[in-house]
Amino acid sequence: MRTTPRHVAFNDTEFMVGIEAKNYFCEDPRNTVNDTKRFIGRLFHDEIIQKHMKTGLLK
Numbered sequence: 001m002r003t004t005p006r007h008v009a010f011n012d013t014e015f016m017v018g019i020e021a022k023n024y025f026c027e028d029p030r031n032t033v034n035d036t037k038r039f040i041g042r043l044f045h046d047e048i049i050q051k052h053m054k055t056g057l058l059k
């Protein structure tokens with residue numbers, strides 16, 4: 001069974017998912033997205049997406 005990771009992170013050399021990405025958040029929060037499932041299927045102008053952009057959780 002395939003699953004969708006809740007946490008995704010990246011830097012110049014690698015791409016991380018799951019627990020590894022969650023732990024990377026402390027190191028580099030700007031390149032880490034938490035609760036990715038919340039954003040699936042939503043448009044850029046969706047209220048939830050805009051709310052997270054204003055709080056700095058998305059860019």
